[in-house]
Each structure stands twice: as C-alpha cells, then as structure tokens.
Amino acid sequence: MSTVFPLAAAASQTSLWMFLTFVAATLVITWYSARKSSGANAYFAAGRRITGWQNGLAVAGDYMSAASFLGIAGMIAMNGYDGFMYSVGFLVAYLTVLFIVAEPLRNAGKYTMADVLAYRLKPRPVRAAASLSTLTVSIFYMIAQMVGAGVLVRQLIPGVSYELAVIGVGILMVVYVVFGGMLATTWVQIIKAVLLMGGSILLSILVLQRYGFDLGKFFSSLTAITSTTADGQSVTRNFLTPGLIFKNPWDQISLGMALLLGTAGLPHILIRFYTVPDAKTARASVVWAMLIIGLFYIMTTFFGFGAASLLGPDHIAANGGTNMAAPQLARFLGGEIFFAFICAVAFATILAVVAGLTISASTSFAHDFFVNVLHHGKEQKPGEEVRVARITAFVVGALSIVIAIVLGPSVNVAFLVGLAFAVAASANLPVMLFSLYWKRFNTAGAVTGLLVGLASSIVLILVSPDFMKNPLFPLKNPALVSVPLGFLGAWLGTILSREKPDEAKFTELMVRANTGLGAEKASAH
Amino acid sequence: MLSPHGDQDLTPAVGSQTDIAPLGCRGAKPGHERTADEDIDPVQWDRIAKDTDFKALVRRKMRLIVPATIFFIVYYFLLPIGVGWFPGLMEKKVWGDVNLAYAYALSQFFMAWILAAIYVAAAAGWDKSEHALLRKFGVEHK
Structure with missing residues (x-):
C-alpha cells in the first residue's frame, strides 16, 4: 500500500528533530562507552556491571520490536481480539526464561548461548552448529526489521526514500556496535524502552480519557465496529469476539509454542544475562523485564482497540494501513506533536532492536566460530576476539543493508520473525535443556538437535501458506512440528552414537549452574 | 623461544585486558593472581555434587520449577x-461487555506475574542455602 496521506510538513519536521535528538543522545553514549571500554569482557558483556533494573529495561527494549508496537496495535485495530492473543504469548514466554534459562546461563557461560551448550561436549562441532543457528536467527530477524524500517520511514517522513532509510538505520546500528560494544547497545535499549513505555502510557491515558476513564464504556464501544470488506460491503462486528481473522486453531497453538519456547532461545535476549554481575541479578532483571513487557502488552488493549473504536478500520486502511494505526491514533488524540513523538519512538524502537541483533550475531561469530572453532579457544593475539567481532558487525550490517534493498519494500517479512522464533524454539531450546539436565546427552545429540531443528523450521516455512499457493504444510508457523523434531533429533543423535558422555564435566556443570561457583566475575572499574 | 622480557608478563604492556593466560608466563600463577575459577580444586566439583545439602538444594528447586512450568x-x-x-x-460475557x-x-x-513472584520468593531461600x-x-564468592 503506497498511500501518501496528507501530512503537515511541520509534523514531519518535528518528528525528524525528535528522532535526531535520540540519535545524537545515543551517539554521545557510544562515544562515552568507546572511550571507557577495553577488553573482551567490556566489549561483549559491558564489564558485567549492568544492574538488575537496567538490564530489565534493556531486555524489554530488545524484545519490544516495531512489530510488537506497530504490528500488534494494527492487528487489534483492524480485526480485534485475535491480535491481543499475540500479546499474551509474548509475556508468558518469559516464565520459560526465568525458570529454566537465565540463571544457569549466567552461572555457567561467558558470552554466548553456546558456552553452555558446549560446556561438557566436544566444543568445536557444537559451537559451529550453535553459531550457525544464532546467525540464522539474528540475520533473518534483522532483515525483517530493516525492511520494516525502510517502509515505515517512507510512510512517516515523505521525501526519505526506502533505500536511504535502510542505509541510515544500517549505518547507525553498525556505529553503535562497532564503537560502543555491549555497553552502548545496552543504553540504547534502555532509552528506547523508556521512550516506548512513555509513549504507550500517554496514548493509553488519552484513549481512556475519551471514555471518561470508564472501562465498561470503553469495552462497550468495541461491540459494534463497522468496517468495509474487500468486496465493498459494510459489516459491523464485535471486536471482542475471537476468530475474526484466525480461522485455524492449530495455527494459534503452533505460534504459541514458538513464542513460549522460542523466547528462551533468542540469542539477542540471552546475551543480555551476561551483562549483569551474577545469577541473582539476572533473575531480578527477568522480573523487571516481565513487569515492563507485561504492562506494555496490556496497554495494546487500549491503543489497539482504541484505534479501532475511535478511528475505525476504514480510516486506518485509508491513512497508511495497518502499521500506522498507533501513529494515526496519536495524531487524532494529541495532534501533530504527539504524532511526531510516536513516529520518533517507532524509529528508536527499530534502531535499538537491530543494534541488539547485530551485537548478538557478531559476538557469536567472534567468540563461538572464530576463536573457539577455528582457533581452538585461544586468541592468536590479545584483543583479536573483539577485533573480529567489530569486523563481523560491519559485515553483518552491510549484508543486511544490501539484502533489505534487494528484497525491496514490498516483500512480506512477517514470516521472517516467525521463522526466528521457530528456529530458536526448535534448535536452541531442546539442546539447551538436554545439556543442562540430561546426563547421557552427548556431542552427536547436540549437533543433530541443532541442525534438525534449524533445517526443519526453514523447510516447513518454505512449504507453508506464506510461500506457496498450494502449501504442502498447512500451518503458518512450523513450531508444532519442528519443535518435537528438534527434541527427537537431539535424543536420537545421542542414543545412536557410541560416544561416552563426560560425567565429570556434567557434575561440574550441575554444580556451576546451581551454585554460581566459578562464574565469570564483573570486571573492576 | 627466548623472550627479551624474560618471565615478565607482557599483558600490561599490550594494554589489553584479555581473559586468556598472560603472555610470557611460565609455571603456575601466584595465589593472588588466580581468578576465582582457577582457585577451585577440580576434586571440589565432585565433592559438592555428592553433598546431601547440594542434592537437597537441587531437589527443592525442581520441586517448584517442574510443577510451575x-x-x-x-x-x-x-x-x-x-x-x-x-x-x-469463550464468548460468554463475564463483566459488562467483556x-x-x-x-x-x-x-x-497476572498469572505470569504471580508465578514470577512465587519463584523470586522461593529463590531467596535457595540463595541462603547456596x-x-x-x-x-570454603569456596564462598563474596
């Protein structure tokens, strides 16, 4: 949809200035962190000196992407209740992170998820496979965000082309990661999370104000929303009724599985737990993140349904489409300045998420692949690991700029995000669970599990309704099948190989994961 | 290979804080230079794992985590x-039009928040046992 809606030049100017202020602030932080930080601990894990609430905000910032903010608001605004079901899964997923992953990871690992996977197995094959799945998740997710960024900027600021927007976002994210490392990336996330929460709270309050802060009245207004169907007929629907867009319940179950198990396998979320001093702080940061993420997704009720009832689906469709529901609502409620603010928040959101993805990709490549697979865990020269990570960040940034431009603005990228969650759930999570809790687990099992999970997710997406007119696989998200396949692969690989598990190492991992003995320390000032 | 600096640790001269063995260092590090990790006797892992208090701690964790999950x-x-x-x-109205x-x-x-709160409360107890x-x-970390 390339509707150019009437936009006062002043608003786009204001929006641009607000965005530039954000960029300037984040560049100052980057400059400051670059001056301060030296060494691998500082570059990859911010010296492990981030506090609980700071990391909670950063995790939330990494997680609440433009797809959540603009996408879910838009889905609820256009089709009601079904969009809200996404919101639920995004939060509940953090219980998996809290219960199973965060503390053992912080206790037993160093910079990446693979540190824990490879702990008691043969490190080279496991790290190579884990690095492959990390890079796949990060790069797919990033391309989705970059294409989204290009489309949005073009809609928000007329005059800026898709290509220019993609290049601008790409350059900024590379600057944050290459020069500022994890410390700068963390602060970019924190600022963005605060801005996004501020914008959402304000938007929600303004919506409720229209109903005199009477929740009953607010929900009553949703029972009869009129919109025009594709064939030009006018229909009135109750937007609180489930099933207005999702017709196949299995789709919902499969998606739920990807969210619930995939979040705990998302590399850019997991590396955040290495930035805090100890497992206790990692736990506290998950709780902070859950509070912030929960409040945010509950508020999608107000700005999503609010846009449906105050603007109506037809108005949104005619003024920029689904993704513009939240910004359009802001304009309706708070005028041009508020519209500009929400647009700037959306930019900040995209920028922060791509920076987080870039650093997770480059950390995995440098730490897992370069140092541990190619050079058997030893740097050839001091500081080499960090240098490789910086170069990788540069390459990853350039690569995603090129891919995003080649794919162009019209490609459907929603499936890339679904794919990232599905790969994380099917490849990373089974192997992580087994390596923490199953004594018999071995290298063959880990490599098979990672590769089967990765391959089955990709293949099933390629034959799904998103890709084929006559799909071979009926579900939009592969998790329902690919997650059991990932577990099966890890189990079969283990029992079919004759390799003996290293029991002493398993004992060590158990003690480390449960007590934090010998865990990586925060660096001194 | 002979190093012009002898046994001197080159790391400070390079100016980079790395986490690998210091350059040019031969033999065991003196006690004050060992990291917490290196301080631990390898036999210790096994002794802790076999300890009844450790087993009880792991069991207590599992007793909450498995049913909660x-x-x-x-x-x-x-x-x-x-x-x-x-x-x-599911379309039955329970409060007004909701x-x-x-x-x-x-x-x-609220379910997620309550479970998280229960977990955090229990984990405070685990921290004490830990x-x-x-x-x-005798291997306390601060």
Missing part, C-alpha cells in the same frame, strides 16, 4: 484451545 504451559494453551474449539463458551476470551487472556498476565553450602566448602 507444567502449570503455566497448560494455563497458556487453554487460551488458544478455548478460543479455537469452544468459541461459544467476554471470557478477553478476561482469560488478561488473567494470563551461601551456606559454599561456606561449608
């Missing part, structure tokens, strides 16, 4: 199952 997975999937196969039930589908979806947020355990083995 099963609970939240069931609670969560009841939402898509209910919405998908029992739409009549139907069961929305109310149940909203309840998931400290006692490490003190017993």
